Amino acid sequence: MSxxxxxxxxxxxxxxxxxxxxxxxxxxxxxxxxxEIYSMNTIIDIEVYGKNKEKTLSEIVQKINEINxxxxxxxxxxxxxxINENAGIKPVKVSSIxxxxxxxxLNIARETGGAFDISIYSVSKIWGFKSGxxxxxxxxxxxxxxxxxxxxxxxxxxxxxxxxxxKRGESIDLGGIAKGYTLDAIKKILDRNNAxxxxxxxxxxxxxYETPPEGKFWNIGIRNPRGEGIIGVLKIEGTKFISTSGxxxxxxxxxxxxxxxxxxPFTGKPARKIISDTVVSNKGYLGDALSTAFFVxxxxxxxxxxxKFGVEVVGFDxxxxxxxxxxxxxxIELRK
Amino acid sequence: MxxxxxxxxxxxxxxxxxxxxTGIISQRSSRDKIIVIKSDGKTVKQIPLKRGISKSFExxxxxxxxxxxxxxxKVRVVNSTCKDKLCVKEGWIxxxxxxxxxxxxxxxxxxxxxxxxxxxxxxx
Numbered sequence: 001m002s003x004x005x006x007x008x009x010x011x012x013x014x015x016x017x018x019x020x021x022x023x024x025x026x027x028x029x030x031x032x033x034x035x036e037i038y039s040m041n042t043i044i045d046i047e048v049y050g051k052n053k054e055k056t057l058s059e060i061v062q063k064i065n066e067i068n069x070x071x072x073x074x075x076x077x078x079x080x081x082x083i084n085e086n087a088g089i090k091p092v093k094v095s096s097i098x099x100x101x102x103x104x105x106l107n108i109a110r111e112t113g114g115a116f117d118i119s120i121y122s123v124s125k126i127w128g129f130k131s132g133x134x135x136x137x138x139x140x141x142x143x144x145x146x147x148x149x150x151x152x153x154x155x156x157x158x159x160x161x162x163x164x165x166x167k168r169g170e171s172i173d174l175g176g177i178a179k180g181y182t183l184d185a186i187k188k189i190l191d192r193n194n195a196x197x198x199x200x201x202x203x204x205x206x207x208x209y210e211t212p213p214e215g216k217f218w219n220i221g222i223r224n225p226r227g228e229g230i231i232g233v234l235k236i237e238g239t240k241f242i243s244t245s246g247x248x249x250x251x252x253x254x255x256x257x258x259x260x261x262x263x264x265p266f267t268g269k270p271a272r273k274i275i276s277d278t279v280v281s282n283k284g285y286l287g288d289a290l291s292t293a294f295f296v297x298x299x300x301x302x303x304x305x306x307x308k309f310g311v312e313v314v315g316f317d318x319x320x321x322x323x324x325x326x327x328x329x330x331x332i333e334l335r336k
Numbered sequence: 337m338x339x340x341x342x343x344x345x346x347x348x349x350x351x352x353x354x355x356x357x358t359g360i361i362s363q364r365s366s367r368d369k370i371i372v373i374k375s376d377g378k379t380v381k382q383i384p385l386k387r388g389i390s391k392s393f394e395x396x397x398x399x400x401x402x403x404x405x406x407x408x409x410k411v412r413v414v415n416s417t418c419k420d421k422l423c424v425k426e427g428w429i430x431x432x433x434x435x436x437x438x439x440x441x442x443x444x445x446x447x448x449x450x451x452x453x454x455x456x457x458x459x460x
Contacts (some may be wrong), residue, residue, distance in 0.1 A: 004341070006345060007341060007344055007345055007348060010345065010348040010349060011348055014348055014351050035377060036374050036377045036378075036444065037377055038377075038439065038442050041439075042439070043437050043439065043444060045457065132420070199456055199457055201457045201458075201459075203460075204458070204459050204460035205459070206457055206459050208456075212456065218456050218457075219454055219455050219456050220455070220456060220457060220458070220459055221433040221455040221457070221458040221459070222458070222459055222460075223433075223458050223459065223460035228428075228429065228430070228431060228434065229431035229433065229434055230431070230433050230434075230455065230458060233455065234459075242459045243459070244459045244460050246460065249460065278459055
Protein backbone atom coordinates (compact mmCIF):
# COMPACT_ATOMS: atom_id res chain seq x y z
CA MET A 1 0.00 0.00 0.00
CA SER A 2 1.38 3.40 -0.91
CA UNK A 3 1.90 5.92 1.85
CA UNK A 4 -0.48 8.28 0.10
CA UNK A 5 -3.21 5.70 0.38
CA UNK A 6 -2.56 5.17 4.05
CA UNK A 7 -2.72 8.94 4.56
CA UNK A 8 -5.99 9.04 2.64
CA UNK A 9 -7.52 6.21 4.64
CA UNK A 10 -6.41 7.71 7.93
CA UNK A 11 -7.71 11.11 6.92
CA UNK A 12 -11.03 9.58 6.02
CA UNK A 13 -11.27 7.65 9.30
CA UNK A 14 -10.44 10.83 11.22
CA UNK A 15 -13.01 13.00 9.48
CA UNK A 16 -15.62 10.27 9.66
CA UNK A 17 -15.04 9.78 13.41
CA UNK A 18 -15.15 13.49 14.14
CA UNK A 19 -18.36 13.86 12.18
CA UNK A 20 -20.06 10.68 13.29
CA UNK A 21 -19.32 10.59 17.02
CA UNK A 22 -21.65 13.50 17.90
CA UNK A 23 -24.37 12.14 15.61
CA UNK A 24 -24.12 8.64 17.07
CA UNK A 25 -24.13 10.02 20.61
CA UNK A 26 -27.14 12.19 19.91
CA UNK A 27 -29.07 9.30 18.41
CA UNK A 28 -27.98 6.82 21.07
CA UNK A 29 -29.54 8.66 23.98
CA UNK A 30 -32.63 10.70 23.13
CA UNK A 31 -33.52 13.31 25.71
CA UNK A 32 -36.78 12.88 27.59
CA UNK A 33 -39.17 15.52 28.82
CA UNK A 34 -38.59 15.16 32.54
CA UNK A 35 -40.21 16.39 35.70
CA GLU A 36 -40.03 15.56 39.38
CA ILE A 37 -43.09 16.67 41.29
CA TYR A 38 -44.42 16.29 44.79
CA SER A 39 -48.06 15.25 44.95
CA MET A 40 -50.25 12.48 46.43
CA ASN A 41 -48.07 12.70 49.53
CA THR A 42 -45.03 11.36 47.68
CA ILE A 43 -42.30 12.07 45.16
CA ILE A 44 -43.13 11.47 41.49
CA ASP A 45 -40.63 11.17 38.64
CA ILE A 46 -41.94 11.40 35.10
CA GLU A 47 -39.93 10.96 31.91
CA VAL A 48 -41.50 10.91 28.48
CA TYR A 49 -39.96 10.27 25.06
CA GLY A 50 -41.57 11.03 21.72
CA LYS A 51 -42.66 13.84 19.46
CA ASN A 52 -45.19 15.46 21.79
CA LYS A 53 -43.20 14.83 24.94
CA GLU A 54 -43.57 18.30 26.48
CA LYS A 55 -47.32 18.46 25.90
CA THR A 56 -47.71 14.89 27.16
CA LEU A 57 -45.74 15.71 30.29
CA SER A 58 -47.86 18.72 31.16
CA GLU A 59 -51.06 16.71 30.64
CA ILE A 60 -49.71 14.05 33.01
CA VAL A 61 -48.84 16.59 35.71
CA GLN A 62 -52.32 18.11 35.38
CA LYS A 63 -53.96 14.69 35.76
CA ILE A 64 -51.92 13.87 38.88
CA ASN A 65 -52.91 17.15 40.51
CA GLU A 66 -56.55 16.62 39.57
CA ILE A 67 -56.69 13.14 41.14
CA ASN A 68 -54.74 14.31 44.19
CA UNK A 69 -57.27 17.07 44.80
CA UNK A 70 -60.12 14.57 44.78
CA UNK A 71 -58.53 11.88 46.93
CA UNK A 72 -56.34 13.68 49.50
CA UNK A 73 -58.06 12.71 52.76
CA UNK A 74 -56.35 15.58 54.63
CA UNK A 75 -57.76 18.27 52.34
CA UNK A 76 -61.20 19.62 53.25
CA UNK A 77 -62.07 20.13 49.58
CA UNK A 78 -61.51 16.50 48.63
CA UNK A 79 -64.28 14.01 47.87
CA UNK A 80 -62.81 11.63 50.45
CA UNK A 81 -62.85 14.21 53.23
CA UNK A 82 -66.50 15.00 52.48
CA ILE A 83 -67.47 11.31 52.39
CA ASN A 84 -65.79 10.74 55.77
CA GLU A 85 -67.34 13.86 57.32
CA ASN A 86 -70.80 12.65 56.31
CA ALA A 87 -70.42 9.05 57.47
CA GLY A 88 -73.71 7.85 58.97
CA ILE A 89 -75.32 11.15 57.99
CA LYS A 90 -75.89 11.38 54.23
CA PRO A 91 -74.63 10.29 50.81
CA VAL A 92 -72.14 12.65 49.18
CA LYS A 93 -72.01 13.53 45.50
CA VAL A 94 -68.55 12.84 44.12
CA SER A 95 -66.60 13.11 40.87
CA SER A 96 -66.71 10.24 38.39
CA ILE A 97 -63.02 9.53 39.10
CA UNK A 98 -63.63 9.07 42.85
CA UNK A 99 -66.68 6.94 42.20
CA UNK A 100 -64.78 4.72 39.76
CA UNK A 101 -61.84 4.33 42.13
CA UNK A 102 -64.12 3.31 45.02
CA UNK A 103 -66.00 0.90 42.75
CA UNK A 104 -62.73 -0.78 41.77
CA UNK A 105 -61.65 -0.86 45.45
CA LEU A 106 -64.86 -2.67 46.38
CA ASN A 107 -64.39 -5.23 43.61
CA ILE A 108 -60.91 -6.07 44.88
CA ALA A 109 -62.19 -6.14 48.47
CA ARG A 110 -64.77 -8.77 47.46
CA GLU A 111 -62.26 -10.79 45.43
CA THR A 112 -59.67 -10.85 48.23
CA GLY A 113 -62.18 -11.69 50.95
CA GLY A 114 -61.78 -8.27 52.53
CA ALA A 115 -57.97 -8.26 52.76
CA PHE A 116 -57.92 -5.05 50.74
CA ASP A 117 -60.31 -2.72 52.52
CA ILE A 118 -60.31 1.05 52.04
CA SER A 119 -62.30 1.47 55.28
CA ILE A 120 -59.22 0.41 57.32
CA TYR A 121 -58.68 4.12 58.16
CA SER A 122 -60.15 3.82 61.71
CA VAL A 123 -57.57 1.16 62.58
CA SER A 124 -54.64 3.02 61.01
CA LYS A 125 -55.64 6.05 63.05
CA ILE A 126 -55.44 4.38 66.48
CA TRP A 127 -51.91 3.11 65.72
CA GLY A 128 -50.89 6.67 64.92
CA PHE A 129 -50.19 6.07 61.24
CA LYS A 130 -52.28 9.06 60.21
CA SER A 131 -50.71 11.58 62.59
CA GLY A 132 -47.20 10.13 62.87
CA UNK A 133 -47.52 9.74 66.67
CA UNK A 134 -47.04 5.97 66.69
CA UNK A 135 -48.45 3.98 69.62
CA UNK A 136 -49.73 0.51 70.50
CA UNK A 137 -53.47 0.70 71.21
CA UNK A 138 -55.23 -1.48 73.78
CA UNK A 139 -57.17 -4.58 72.74
CA UNK A 140 -60.44 -2.77 73.55
CA UNK A 141 -59.47 0.14 71.30
CA UNK A 142 -58.61 -2.28 68.49
CA UNK A 143 -61.95 -4.12 68.78
CA UNK A 144 -63.81 -0.81 68.80
CA UNK A 145 -61.97 0.44 65.70
CA UNK A 146 -62.48 -2.88 63.90
CA UNK A 147 -66.25 -2.44 64.20
CA UNK A 148 -65.85 0.55 61.90
CA UNK A 149 -63.94 -1.44 59.28
CA UNK A 150 -66.12 -3.01 56.63
CA UNK A 151 -66.12 -2.40 52.91
CA UNK A 152 -69.70 -3.70 52.97
CA UNK A 153 -70.73 -0.46 54.67
CA UNK A 154 -69.67 1.59 51.65
CA UNK A 155 -72.78 2.29 49.60
CA UNK A 156 -72.40 3.46 46.01
CA UNK A 157 -75.10 4.95 43.85
CA UNK A 158 -73.79 5.03 40.29
CA UNK A 159 -76.85 6.85 38.93
CA UNK A 160 -76.80 9.66 41.47
CA UNK A 161 -72.99 9.44 41.60
CA UNK A 162 -72.95 9.35 45.40
CA UNK A 163 -71.02 7.54 48.12
CA UNK A 164 -72.36 6.84 51.61
CA UNK A 165 -70.74 5.27 54.66
CA UNK A 166 -73.41 3.54 56.75
CA LYS A 167 -72.02 4.07 60.25
CA ARG A 168 -70.99 7.25 61.99
CA GLY A 169 -67.22 7.28 62.55
CA GLU A 170 -66.46 5.12 59.53
CA SER A 171 -63.89 6.53 57.15
CA ILE A 172 -62.11 5.59 53.96
CA ASP A 173 -58.67 6.22 52.52
CA LEU A 174 -57.62 5.54 48.92
CA GLY A 175 -53.88 5.41 49.70
CA GLY A 176 -53.71 1.75 48.67
CA ILE A 177 -55.09 2.24 45.17
CA ALA A 178 -54.87 5.93 44.14
CA LYS A 179 -51.30 5.84 42.85
CA GLY A 180 -51.88 2.74 40.72
CA TYR A 181 -55.16 4.19 39.48
CA THR A 182 -53.39 7.41 38.51
CA LEU A 183 -50.79 5.39 36.57
CA ASP A 184 -53.68 3.90 34.55
CA ALA A 185 -54.87 7.41 33.74
CA ILE A 186 -51.30 8.36 32.77
CA LYS A 187 -51.07 5.37 30.44
CA LYS A 188 -54.18 6.63 28.63
CA ILE A 189 -52.55 10.05 28.19
CA LEU A 190 -49.41 8.38 26.78
CA ASP A 191 -51.53 6.31 24.37
CA ARG A 192 -53.49 9.34 23.22
CA ASN A 193 -50.32 11.35 22.55
CA ASN A 194 -48.55 8.51 20.77
CA ALA A 195 -45.64 8.63 23.23
CA UNK A 196 -42.66 6.57 22.14
CA UNK A 197 -41.54 5.55 25.54
CA UNK A 198 -42.02 6.64 29.17
CA UNK A 199 -41.11 5.81 32.75
CA UNK A 200 -43.14 6.99 35.71
CA UNK A 201 -42.32 6.36 39.36
CA UNK A 202 -44.99 7.44 41.85
CA UNK A 203 -43.51 6.80 45.26
CA UNK A 204 -42.36 3.30 44.32
CA UNK A 205 -45.28 2.47 42.00
CA UNK A 206 -43.77 2.21 38.56
CA UNK A 207 -45.20 2.39 35.04
CA UNK A 208 -42.91 1.28 32.22
CA TYR A 209 -44.28 2.36 28.86
CA GLU A 210 -43.31 0.68 25.58
CA THR A 211 -39.60 0.11 24.82
CA PRO A 212 -36.90 1.99 26.76
CA PRO A 213 -34.79 4.52 24.82
CA GLU A 214 -31.77 2.24 25.27
CA GLY A 215 -31.88 -1.55 25.22
CA LYS A 216 -34.82 -3.95 25.13
CA PHE A 217 -35.80 -4.08 28.80
CA TRP A 218 -36.53 -1.72 31.60
CA ASN A 219 -34.34 -2.57 34.57
CA ILE A 220 -36.51 -2.09 37.62
CA GLY A 221 -34.70 -2.44 40.94
CA ILE A 222 -36.51 -3.90 43.95
CA ARG A 223 -35.46 -2.09 47.09
CA ASN A 224 -33.80 -4.28 49.73
CA PRO A 225 -36.34 -4.44 52.58
CA ARG A 226 -33.65 -5.15 55.17
CA GLY A 227 -30.58 -3.25 54.15
CA GLU A 228 -29.24 -0.85 51.62
CA GLY A 229 -29.60 -0.75 47.87
CA ILE A 230 -31.60 -3.14 45.79
CA ILE A 231 -32.17 -6.85 46.33
CA GLY A 232 -33.12 -7.76 42.79
CA VAL A 233 -33.84 -6.51 39.32
CA LEU A 234 -36.91 -7.13 37.16
CA LYS A 235 -36.24 -7.02 33.43
CA ILE A 236 -39.52 -5.66 32.17
CA GLU A 237 -40.47 -5.73 28.52
CA GLY A 238 -42.99 -3.19 27.29
CA THR A 239 -45.85 -1.61 29.19
CA LYS A 240 -46.27 -2.89 32.76
CA PHE A 241 -47.19 -1.65 36.22
CA ILE A 242 -44.98 -2.59 39.17
CA SER A 243 -46.16 -2.05 42.75
CA THR A 244 -44.57 -2.97 46.05
CA SER A 245 -45.90 -3.22 49.60
CA GLY A 246 -43.49 -3.72 52.45
CA UNK A 247 -43.06 -3.38 56.20
CA UNK A 248 -40.04 -1.08 55.84
CA UNK A 249 -41.60 2.04 54.35
CA UNK A 250 -43.43 3.33 57.40
CA UNK A 251 -43.06 1.51 60.71
CA UNK A 252 -42.03 1.79 64.32
CA UNK A 253 -40.42 -0.72 66.65
CA UNK A 254 -41.22 -1.35 70.28
CA UNK A 255 -39.55 -4.03 72.42
CA UNK A 256 -37.91 -5.44 69.32
CA UNK A 257 -41.20 -5.90 67.44
CA UNK A 258 -41.77 -4.12 64.15
CA UNK A 259 -45.17 -2.48 63.61
CA UNK A 260 -45.70 -1.47 59.98
CA UNK A 261 -48.30 0.78 58.36
CA UNK A 262 -50.20 -1.94 56.48
CA UNK A 263 -53.04 -3.07 58.72
CA UNK A 264 -54.85 -6.38 58.58
CA PRO A 265 -58.63 -5.78 58.40
CA PHE A 266 -59.01 -9.18 60.10
CA THR A 267 -56.98 -8.49 63.25
CA GLY A 268 -56.85 -4.71 63.43
CA LYS A 269 -53.09 -5.05 63.83
CA PRO A 270 -50.17 -4.54 61.45
CA ALA A 271 -49.94 -7.41 58.96
CA ARG A 272 -46.97 -9.67 59.73
CA LYS A 273 -46.97 -12.54 57.25
CA ILE A 274 -44.24 -11.41 54.87
CA ILE A 275 -41.64 -8.64 54.64
CA SER A 276 -42.55 -7.34 51.20
CA ASP A 277 -44.13 -8.22 47.88
CA THR A 278 -43.91 -6.75 44.41
CA VAL A 279 -46.70 -7.22 41.87
CA VAL A 280 -46.23 -6.94 38.10
CA SER A 281 -49.54 -6.23 36.41
CA ASN A 282 -51.19 -4.96 33.24
CA LYS A 283 -53.41 -2.65 35.28
CA GLY A 284 -52.06 -0.05 37.68
CA TYR A 285 -54.94 0.01 40.16
CA LEU A 286 -54.98 -3.79 40.35
CA GLY A 287 -51.24 -4.13 41.02
CA ASP A 288 -51.31 -1.40 43.65
CA ALA A 289 -54.27 -2.88 45.57
CA LEU A 290 -53.12 -6.50 45.18
CA SER A 291 -49.66 -5.79 46.55
CA THR A 292 -51.42 -4.64 49.74
CA ALA A 293 -53.82 -7.62 49.77
CA PHE A 294 -50.96 -10.09 49.23
CA PHE A 295 -49.01 -8.43 52.03
CA VAL A 296 -51.97 -8.98 54.38
CA UNK A 297 -52.70 -12.56 53.25
CA UNK A 298 -49.12 -13.85 52.87
CA UNK A 299 -47.00 -16.02 50.61
CA UNK A 300 -49.29 -19.02 49.89
CA UNK A 301 -52.25 -16.85 49.00
CA UNK A 302 -50.10 -14.66 46.72
CA UNK A 303 -48.56 -17.59 44.85
CA UNK A 304 -51.85 -19.50 44.54
CA UNK A 305 -53.96 -16.55 43.41
CA UNK A 306 -51.67 -14.41 41.24
CA UNK A 307 -52.79 -16.24 38.06
CA LYS A 308 -56.46 -15.75 38.86
CA PHE A 309 -55.85 -11.99 38.90
CA GLY A 310 -53.59 -12.11 35.83
CA VAL A 311 -50.54 -10.77 37.71
CA GLU A 312 -47.05 -11.93 38.67
CA VAL A 313 -45.64 -11.58 42.16
CA VAL A 314 -42.25 -11.73 43.87
CA GLY A 315 -41.91 -11.41 47.62
CA PHE A 316 -39.80 -12.10 50.69
CA ASP A 317 -41.02 -14.17 53.62
CA UNK A 318 -40.23 -13.38 57.26
CA UNK A 319 -36.84 -15.13 56.90
CA UNK A 320 -36.05 -12.97 53.85
CA UNK A 321 -36.39 -16.04 51.64
CA UNK A 322 -37.61 -15.01 48.19
CA UNK A 323 -40.70 -16.52 46.58
CA UNK A 324 -42.13 -15.78 43.14
CA UNK A 325 -44.50 -17.00 40.45
CA UNK A 326 -42.83 -19.26 37.87
CA UNK A 327 -43.37 -16.86 34.97
CA UNK A 328 -40.98 -14.39 36.63
CA UNK A 329 -38.19 -16.98 36.40
CA UNK A 330 -36.72 -15.51 33.24
CA UNK A 331 -37.04 -11.84 34.07
CA ILE A 332 -35.92 -11.67 37.68
CA GLU A 333 -32.34 -11.40 38.89
CA LEU A 334 -31.96 -11.69 42.65
CA ARG A 335 -28.82 -10.45 44.35
CA LYS A 336 -27.18 -12.03 47.36
CA MET B 337 7.78 8.16 1.40
CA UNK B 338 8.70 11.82 1.74
CA UNK B 339 9.41 13.40 5.10
CA UNK B 340 6.31 15.55 4.77
CA UNK B 341 4.17 12.48 4.12
CA UNK B 342 5.63 10.71 7.14
CA UNK B 343 4.89 13.75 9.29
CA UNK B 344 1.31 13.95 8.03
CA UNK B 345 0.89 10.23 8.60
CA UNK B 346 2.08 10.54 12.18
CA UNK B 347 -0.20 13.51 12.93
CA UNK B 348 -3.22 11.76 11.42
CA UNK B 349 -2.45 8.53 13.27
CA UNK B 350 -2.30 10.45 16.56
CA UNK B 351 -5.53 12.28 15.78
CA UNK B 352 -7.35 9.03 14.98
CA UNK B 353 -6.11 7.39 18.16
CA UNK B 354 -7.12 10.45 20.19
CA UNK B 355 -10.65 10.78 18.80
CA UNK B 356 -11.44 7.08 19.02
CA UNK B 357 -9.69 6.88 22.40
CA THR B 358 -11.60 9.74 24.01
CA GLY B 359 -14.81 8.28 22.65
CA ILE B 360 -14.10 5.00 24.45
CA ILE B 361 -12.92 6.68 27.65
CA SER B 362 -15.89 9.01 27.91
CA GLN B 363 -18.17 6.02 27.40
CA ARG B 364 -16.49 4.15 30.19
CA SER B 365 -16.82 7.13 32.53
CA SER B 366 -20.59 7.07 32.05
CA ARG B 367 -20.52 3.88 34.10
CA ASP B 368 -19.41 5.82 37.17
CA LYS B 369 -21.84 6.74 39.90
CA ILE B 370 -23.32 10.20 39.80
CA ILE B 371 -25.15 11.99 42.60
CA VAL B 372 -28.13 13.88 41.25
CA ILE B 373 -29.66 16.46 43.56
CA LYS B 374 -33.03 17.98 42.77
CA SER B 375 -34.72 20.86 44.53
CA ASP B 376 -38.31 21.91 43.77
CA GLY B 377 -38.26 19.44 40.88
CA LYS B 378 -35.21 20.89 39.16
CA THR B 379 -31.75 19.35 39.02
CA VAL B 380 -29.50 21.69 40.95
CA LYS B 381 -26.34 19.60 41.25
CA GLN B 382 -24.69 16.60 39.59
CA ILE B 383 -21.54 15.34 41.27
CA PRO B 384 -19.52 12.24 40.40
CA LEU B 385 -19.43 9.92 43.41
CA LYS B 386 -15.78 9.01 43.76
CA ARG B 387 -13.80 7.72 46.73
CA GLY B 388 -11.46 10.68 46.89
CA ILE B 389 -14.08 13.41 47.09
CA SER B 390 -15.16 14.62 50.50
CA LYS B 391 -17.20 17.75 51.01
CA SER B 392 -20.40 19.11 52.47
CA PHE B 393 -22.70 21.79 51.19
CA GLU B 394 -26.13 23.37 51.56
CA UNK B 395 -29.12 22.72 49.27
CA UNK B 396 -31.99 25.19 49.35
CA UNK B 397 -35.60 24.94 48.23
CA UNK B 398 -38.66 27.13 48.60
CA UNK B 399 -39.61 25.13 51.70
CA UNK B 400 -36.28 25.08 53.54
CA UNK B 401 -32.74 23.77 53.33
CA UNK B 402 -30.54 20.83 54.24
CA UNK B 403 -26.86 19.94 54.41
CA UNK B 404 -25.44 17.16 52.25
CA UNK B 405 -22.19 15.39 53.11
CA UNK B 406 -20.11 13.36 50.64
CA UNK B 407 -17.34 11.13 52.04
CA UNK B 408 -15.58 7.89 51.07
CA UNK B 409 -17.88 7.35 48.09
CA LYS B 410 -21.03 7.74 50.20
CA VAL B 411 -23.67 10.48 50.60
CA ARG B 412 -25.92 11.50 53.46
CA VAL B 413 -27.97 14.37 54.83
CA VAL B 414 -26.44 15.70 58.06
CA ASN B 415 -29.14 18.16 59.02
CA SER B 416 -32.33 19.60 57.65
CA THR B 417 -34.90 22.25 58.46
CA CYS B 418 -37.73 19.73 58.01
CA LYS B 419 -39.83 18.51 60.93
CA ASP B 420 -39.63 14.73 60.63
CA LYS B 421 -35.88 14.48 59.79
CA LEU B 422 -36.52 11.27 57.85
CA CYS B 423 -33.85 12.38 55.38
CA VAL B 424 -31.25 12.53 58.16
CA LYS B 425 -32.37 9.20 59.66
CA GLU B 426 -31.91 7.54 56.26
CA GLY B 427 -28.12 7.65 56.81
CA TRP B 428 -25.48 6.94 54.19
CA ILE B 429 -26.30 5.77 50.66
CA UNK B 430 -23.71 4.60 48.14
CA UNK B 431 -25.35 2.34 45.56
CA UNK B 432 -26.87 3.02 42.16
CA UNK B 433 -30.63 3.22 42.54
CA UNK B 434 -30.55 4.42 46.13
CA UNK B 435 -32.00 7.76 47.08
CA UNK B 436 -32.78 10.05 49.99
CA UNK B 437 -35.94 12.09 49.70
CA UNK B 438 -36.87 15.02 51.92
CA UNK B 439 -40.59 15.35 51.17
CA UNK B 440 -41.21 18.45 53.36
CA UNK B 441 -38.32 20.32 51.74
CA UNK B 442 -38.99 18.89 48.26
CA UNK B 443 -35.35 17.90 47.84
CA UNK B 444 -34.13 14.56 46.52
CA UNK B 445 -30.66 13.05 46.37
CA UNK B 446 -30.22 9.98 44.20
CA UNK B 447 -27.35 7.92 42.88
CA UNK B 448 -27.46 7.07 39.19
CA UNK B 449 -25.05 5.53 36.73
CA UNK B 450 -24.77 3.53 33.56
CA UNK B 451 -23.02 0.37 32.47
CA UNK B 452 -23.79 -3.12 33.70
CA UNK B 453 -25.21 -1.82 36.97
CA UNK B 454 -27.83 0.20 35.14
CA UNK B 455 -31.15 0.50 36.94
CA UNK B 456 -33.87 2.60 35.34
CA UNK B 457 -35.85 3.11 38.52
CA UNK B 458 -36.65 1.36 41.82
CA UNK B 459 -39.90 -0.02 43.22
CA UNK B 460 -40.52 0.14 46.99
